[in-house]
Amino acid sequence: MSEAAVGYTKEHGERFVEELKELLRIPSVSTAPEHVGDVRKAAEFVADGLRAAGMEKVRLIETSTTARKGHPLVYAEWLHAAGKPTVLLYGHYDVQPAEPLDEWKSPPFEPEIRDGNIYARGAVDDKGQMWMHVKALESLLKTDGKLPVNVRVMIEGEEEVGGEGIAAFVREHGDQLKADAALVSDTEMFAPELPTLCVGLRGMIYTELEARGAATDLHSGMYGGAAPNPFVALAQMIAQMKREDGHIAIPGFYDGIEEPTKAELEAWRSLPFDEEAYRKHEVGSTELTGEAMFSVLERTWSRPTMDVHGIPGGFIGAGAKTVIPAKATAKISFRLVPGMRPEETFAKYKKFVEEICPKGIQVKVTMIHSGEPIVVSTDNKYVRAATDAMAKVFGKETVFVRGGGSIPIVGDFVRELGIPTVMMGFGLPDDNLHAPNEKFHLANFHRGIESIVRFLDGVGAGS
Amino acid sequence: MSEAAVGYTKEHGERFVEELKELLRIPSVSTAPEHVGDVRKAAEFVADGLRAAGMEKVRLIETSTTARKGHPLVYAEWLHAAGKPTVLLYGHYDVQPAEPLDEWKSPPFEPEIRDGNIYARGAVDDKGQMWMHVKALESLLKTDGKLPVNVRVMIEGEEEVGGEGIAAFVREHGDQLKADAALVSDTEMFAPELPTLCVGLRGMIYTELEARGAATDLHSGMYGGAAPNPFVALAQMIAQMKREDGHIAIPGFYDGIEEPTKAELEAWRSLPFDEEAYRKHEVGSTELTGEAMFSVLERTWSRPTMDVHGIPGGFIGAGAKTVIPAKATAKISFRLVPGMRPEETFAKYKKFVEEICPKGIQVKVTMIHSGEPIVVSTDNKYVRAATDAMAKVFGKETVFVRGGGSIPIVGDFVRELGIPTVMMGFGLPDDNLHAPNEKFHLANFHRGIESIVRFLDGVGAGS
Numbered sequence: 001m002s003e004a005a006v007g008y009t010k011e012h013g014e015r016f017v018e019e020l021k022e023l024l025r026i027p028s029v030s031t032a033p034e035h036v037g038d039v040r041k042a043a044e045f046v047a048d049g050l051r052a053a054g055m056e057k058v059r060l061i062e063t064s065t066t067a068r069k070g071h072p073l074v075y076a077e078w079l080h081a082a083g084k085p086t087v088l089l090y091g092h093y094d095v096q097p098a099e100p101l102d103e104w105k106s107p108p109f110e111p112e113i114r115d116g117n118i119y120a121r122g123a124v125d126d127k128g129q130m131w132m133h134v135k136a137l138e139s140l141l142k143t144d145g146k147l148p149v150n151v152r153v154m155i156e157g158e159e160e161v162g163g164e165g166i167a168a169f170v171r172e173h174g175d176q177l178k179a180d181a182a183l184v185s186d187t188e189m190f191a192p193e194l195p196t197l198c199v200g201l202r203g204m205i206y207t208e209l210e211a212r213g214a215a216t217d218l219h220s221g222m223y224g225g226a227a228p229n230p231f232v233a234l235a236q237m238i239a240q241m242k243r244e245d246g247h248i249a250i251p252g253f254y255d256g257i258e259e260p261t262k263a264e265l266e267a268w269r270s271l272p273f274d275e276e277a278y279r280k281h282e283v284g285s286t287e288l289t290g291e292a293m294f295s296v297l298e299r300t301w302s303r304p305t306m307d308v309h310g311i312p313g314g315f316i317g318a319g320a321k322t323v324i325p326a327k328a329t330a331k332i333s334f335r336l337v338p339g340m341r342p343e344e345t346f347a348k349y350k351k352f353v354e355e356i357c358p359k360g361i362q363v364k365v366t367m368i369h370s371g372e373p374i375v376v377s378t379d380n381k382y383v384r385a386a387t388d389a390m391a392k393v394f395g396k397e398t399v400f401v402r403g404g405g406s407i408p409i410v411g412d413f414v415r416e417l418g419i420p421t422v423m424m425g426f427g428l429p430d431d432n433l434h435a436p437n438e439k440f441h442l443a444n445f446h447r448g449i450e451s452i453v454r455f456l457d458g459v460g461a462g463s
Numbered sequence: 464m465s466e467a468a469v470g471y472t473k474e475h476g477e478r479f480v481e482e483l484k485e486l487l488r489i490p491s492v493s494t495a496p497e498h499v500g501d502v503r504k505a506a507e508f509v510a511d512g513l514r515a516a517g518m519e520k521v522r523l524i525e526t527s528t529t530a531r532k533g534h535p536l537v538y539a540e541w542l543h544a545a546g547k548p549t550v551l552l553y554g555h556y557d558v559q560p561a562e563p564l565d566e567w568k569s570p571p572f573e574p575e576i577r578d579g580n581i582y583a584r585g586a587v588d589d590k591g592q593m594w595m596h597v598k599a600l601e602s603l604l605k606t607d608g609k610l611p612v613n614v615r616v617m618i619e620g621e622e623e624v625g626g627e628g629i630a631a632f633v634r635e636h637g638d639q640l641k642a643d644a645a646l647v648s649d650t651e652m653f654a655p656e657l658p659t660l661c662v663g664l665r666g667m668i669y670t671e672l673e674a675r676g677a678a679t680d681l682h683s684g685m686y687g688g689a690a691p692n693p694f695v696a697l698a699q700m701i702a703q704m705k706r707e708d709g710h711i712a713i714p715g716f717y718d719g720i721e722e723p724t725k726a727e728l729e730a731w732r733s734l735p736f737d738e739e740a741y742r743k744h745e746v747g748s749t750e751l752t753g754e755a756m757f758s759v760l761e762r763t764w765s766r767p768t769m770d771v772h773g774i775p776g777g778f779i780g781a782g783a784k785t786v787i788p789a790k791a792t793a794k795i796s797f798r799l800v801p802g803m804r805p806e807e808t809f810a811k812y813k814k815f816v817e818e819i820c821p822k823g824i825q826v827k828v829t830m831i832h833s834g835e836p837i838v839v840s841t842d843n844k845y846v847r848a849a850t851d852a853m854a855k856v857f858g859k860e861t862v863f864v865r866g867g868g869s870i871p872i873v874g875d876f877v878r879e880l881g882i883p884t885v886m887m888g889f890g891l892p893d894d895n896l897h898a899p900n901e902k903f904h905l906a907n908f909h910r911g912i913e914s915i916v917r918f919l920d921g922v923g924a925g926s
Contacts, residue, residue: 031782097784103679161782202684206783215747216566219897220770221665221868223745224798225709225762228752231771231793232705239702242695244821246688282686284678287823289691299688307683308694309786310777315794319494319624320669320831321560322796322868323772323897330694331778333785335687358707360750368783405684405785434682434786 002457004143009135009449016135016449017118017442019049023093023127024111024120030071030094030161039071039157042093042127046134046155050076053138055153063158063165070165071157078141079150084460086150087382088179088419089137090409091130091186092159095122096434103436116442123440124427129185130155132426132445136452148460152179156409159186162206162369163408170412181382182413183455185448187425188433190401191272192441195390195451197383198423200260200301200402201410203336203373205346209234209353210329210364218324228360230328231314237363238330240356241349242306246290246299248334250352253304258339260302260402268297271399282429301402304345305335331368335404342370371408376420381462386422389454393447405433424451465920467606472598472912479598479912480581480905482512486556486590487574487583493534493557493624502534502620505556505590509597509618513539516601518616526621526628533628534620541604542613547923549613550845551642551882552600553872554593554649555622558585559897566899580902587890587903592648593618595889595908599915611923615642619872622649625669625832626871633875644845645876646918648911650888651896653864654735655904658853658914660846661886663723663764663865664873666799666836668809672697672816673792673827681787691823693791694777700826701793703819704812705769709753709762711797713815716767721802723765727863731760734862745892764865767808768798794831798867805833834871839883844925849885852917856910868896887914 009016028042029035043060050058055076063070071094079086098108098121106112111120118128133153140147154177156166170177187198213228242248260268275296279288290299299305313328315321336345350365357363377383378400387398403423410421426448432438472479491505492498506523513521518539526533534557542549561571561584569575574583581591596616603610617640619629633640650661676691705711723731738759742751753762762768776791778784799808813828820826840846841863850861866886873884889911895901 031784032780096786097778097780099778099780099784100680204684204785206785213748216895216900217563217898218746219868220772220796221667221798221866222896223763224770224796224867225753225766225768226741226751226759227746228748228750229770231774232701232769235698235701235771236705236707238695238698242699244699278689283681283690285676285691285823286825287691288689289821289823290688296689300686303688305688306695307687307692307787308698308777309683309784310779310788311694311774311791312779314771314773315560315562316773316775316779317494317560317562318496320794320796321494321772321897322667322669323559324770325773328774331783333683333687333783335684358752360748360752362749403684404687405682432679433685434784435680437679 002453005139005453006450008139008143009446009453013446017445020118020128020131021111023131024122025109027109028094028157029097030158031097039094043072043074043157046074046093049134050074050153053134054141055137061169063169073166073169074155076153077151078147081147081150081460084149085180086152086178087456087459088177088182089133089151089153090182090184091133092126092156093130094157094160095127096160100436105437113442117439118442119437119439121438123438124431125433125438126159126186128440128445129426129448132185132448132452135449136456139449139453140456148457152177162371164369166409167412170416174416177417179417179419181419182421184407184410184421184423185425186407187403187423188427188429188431189425190399192428193394193396195394195396195398196425197386197398197400198403198425199378199400200375201373201407202404203340203342203371203411204333204406205336205342205370206333206368207346208329208366208368209237209332210327212327212362213360214324214326217326220322220324223324227324228358229324230361231311231325233358233361234311234328234330236358237353237356238308241352245292248304248306250348252348253345256339257337267400271401273297300404302337304337304340306332308332336373338373338375340373342372371406372411374411374414380420382420382422382459385458385462386424386455388458389451390424392454393451424455465916468602468916469913471602471606472909472916476909480908483581483591483594484574486594487585488572490572491557491620492560493621494560502557506535506537506620509537509556512597513537513616516597517604518600524632526632536629536632537618539616540614541610544610544613544923547612548643549615549641550919550922551640551645552596552614552616553645553647554596555589555619556593557620557623558590559623563899568900576905579906580904582900582902584901586901587894588896588901589622589649591903591908592889592911595648595911595915598912599919602912602916603919611920615640625834627832629872630875633879637879640880642880642882644882645884647870647873647884647886648888649870650866650886651890651892651894652888653862655891656857656859658857658859658861659888660849660861660863661866661888662841662863663838664836664870665867666803666805666834666874667796667869668799668805668833669796669831670809671792671829671831672795673790675790675825676823677787677789680789683785683787686787690787691821692787693824694774694788696821696824697774697791697793699821700816700819701771704815708755711767711769713811715811716808719802720800730863734864736760763867765800767800767803769795771795799836801836801838803836805835834869835874837874837877843883845883845885845922848921848925849887849918851921852914855917856914887918
């Protein structure tokens with residue numbers, strides 16, 4: 001019965017893209033206080049889309065955390081497939097900040113199609129992929145008048161800021177999300193034309209390390225040599241945490257790490273991965289870095305790491321200001337792998353920086369957000385339905401990979417709801433996630449919709 | 464004859480302060496392109512003040528450097544004291560940026576008098592002190608109709624950005640500045656009520672160290688572990704350059720340094736300096752830092768050092784952005800002491816960072832500006848005239864100190880014009896130079912004017 005729905009996806013494909021453009025025009029940057037209204041506008045847009053698709057009980061669910069009022073969740077359901085499994089569709093409508101703006105070829109919130117790709121902040125992460133879900137539901141409901149399985153939809157607006165709101169909701173109202181499996185499209189294909197399921201994600205802690213020295217900004221001529229410099233202190237602490245060979249020197253940092261199985265490592269080695277092409281075309285640096293005894297895929301999938309994202313404070317204007325700033329703050333994150341727990345890693349890190357804190361400096365470490373690392377089972381009918389669906393659409397066998405990034409909610413689905421998650425994503429390695437000129441390959445947008453239609457159909461048929 | 468002029472300074476003292484307030488209202492921030500017009504306005508204000516004082520040939524001299532069009536110099540002269548020496552009065556009308564604005568108790572460009580101090584950006588550095596010169600000239604010319612010596616005035620608008628314009632002018636048109644000595648009031652008194660001459664200044668190089676890794680900003684989840692992080696690289700390089708004990712590890716950095724004489728060190732030890740009070744009330748940190756085997760005065764006057772002023776680039780907004788930035792730039796300066804040359808130090812630093820540059824990173828080192836370190840002789844009639852003048856005004860013997868900061872032009876006066884400089888300053892240690900809540904103690908403004916009147920008179924009488 002999905003053939004009619006597949007036909008519908010093709011017939012209405014152009015309209016789907018136009019709708020996506022509208023959604024991409026809303027700058028729903030969840031981390032920016034000035035965009036609170038835009039984030040809500042995007043939530044309303046998604047809710048309207050779900051209503052138009054024929055979903056039921058569509059509503060915004062307000063969230064809040066201790067730190068602040070949160071962005072709303074968008075909920076919808078269709079539960080009339082008696083005896084069939086229930087699939088929870090997850091996505092997010094919030095996006096990363098678009099800065100640095102001057103590196104975008106077209107403005108980040110004015111979607112533009114070039115060479116078969118749609119360029120905009122959020123194109124692939126995750127508005128475009130989330131919209132595939134909405135359009136797959138519409139295609140099924142408009143042609144068959146019903147869905148092949150029971151479906152709940154939960155779209156969040158805080159994925160890019162740690163997803164605390166949805167995590168709290170899942171924890172406290174798990175009964176309202178009762179399902180047998182979740183489908184998430186927020187990952188990428190390993191290579192163009194290569195259908196891919198992601199079966200593991202790194203976790204993370206995102207922190208701020210603040211260093212305070214003098215009581216006020218001081219003239220570096222008059223006080224240089226005697227007054228503590230918080231930027232130098234941060235540099236000294238960061239250099240002690242991360243060695244040049246990529247090893248993280250925080251005591252106990254690697255304790256308890258679960259290595260990938262031999263079979264998994266073997267499968268990774270057979271993936272079409274060209275390290276030199278990756279260096280040249282994806283990273284674009286003179287050399288790759290990190291732990292030389294691990295392959296690049298291991299370094300980015302199954303090894304923890306540490307990165308510094310920015311060091312606000314001090315003088316950042318053009319030219320010169322001879323100041324010893326009173327304080328500086330480094331934005332530092334760690335990616336975690338199975339066997340590591342965010343709170344434990346944070347505690348080790350905090351203890352270490354407090355121990356190595358240079359003379360005259362006071363440090364404060366703050367956790368901004370965190371997510372658990374996860375690995376999911378590949379041995380269940382939902383994964384089989386996904387690989388079957390993609391085999392039909394792409395005509396190829398699916399590869400299993402892990403992702404280096406974090407989708408914190410997947411861990412919550414496992415832990416709180418006890419359900420497996422199928423991470424079937426349609427991004428490409430060069431889609432510029434979190435970077436200027438983010439894009440989504442439009443062919444994959446359409447194939448994604450068809451794959452989701454076939455996946456839901458397959459789950460319904462197979463049960 | 465200076466007694467009439469001294470009487471005039473007291474009679475008109477209140478007006479002098481009102482005029483200074485007007486000058487302080489002009490945000491002549493020389494490093495900020497958006498304030499180019501304000502910088503010129505301040506130059507015009509100073510020129511008008513010199514004209515009103517009765518000075519001759521008052522004019523703006525345009526400057527330019529290879530990098531950009533410069534801010535104008537203000538020139539004036541009065542050369543009718545036949546047979547008397549010529550004194551070159553130097554000051555600057557440009558100011559440091561006022562940021563961080565939220566730490567000012569009253570707005571930086573709305574001067575406010577509290578507890579006998581005038582608060583504003585530039586109050587003491589150097590508008591207030593430069594205005595003392597203009598008012599001393601006015602007081603002499605309005606009462607005696609003439610000056611006791613020949614005077615040239617040269618006020619610049621680029622001191623806070625390296626003073627390249629005036630340096631070029633001195634180099635190329637030294638004949639137009641022919642003088643026997645220079646008077647500079649851009650330093651501070653060692654302690655309240657303690658008349659002070661500064662006889663040495665550190666030099667500096669102000670640089671930008673740019674690190675580039677990936678070709679574009681990358682998602683730290685997807686690429687963390689394999690892509691070079693320019694912030695981590697800068698931290699690693701900075702930590703290798705400056706050890707926690709304050710030692711700078713650049714090879715050859717300390718080569719050729721001229722130590723202060725035993726007599727000078729002895730004199731420093733007898734100065735009223737309380738290290739604990741300095742730590743607590745001036746610096747406000749939990750501990751002082753730097754080379755423990757040197758006293759604090761040595762560390763800030765006669766030892767070179769390195770500071771980081773800011774590290775622009777990356778994500779500096781509120782919250783989190785999981786990005787590996789393509790580039791980061793550290794603003795790094797070094798203070799130099801006699802025996803060191805800016806170009807040589809820069810070359811050693813550049814060579815070292817290129818050597819230690821981590822894998823996958825490309826560095827670029829840029830010199831923003833530089834200044835030579837200097838020491839001036841204390842054995843001449845100009846220094847004696849200055850100590851005599853301050854003895855009359857303060858009723859105390861003058862102490863000789865050095866300054867940790869740089870006034871690049873003083874080196875040029877020595878090298879290009881071959882003249883000694885008297886650095887007679889009236890700031891106080893807690894005047895917050897280059898920091899929020901900069902102030903000038905008004906009693907010192909008035910005593911400064913009187914001291915300059917008596918100094919010029921003394922030079923004239925003694926010759």
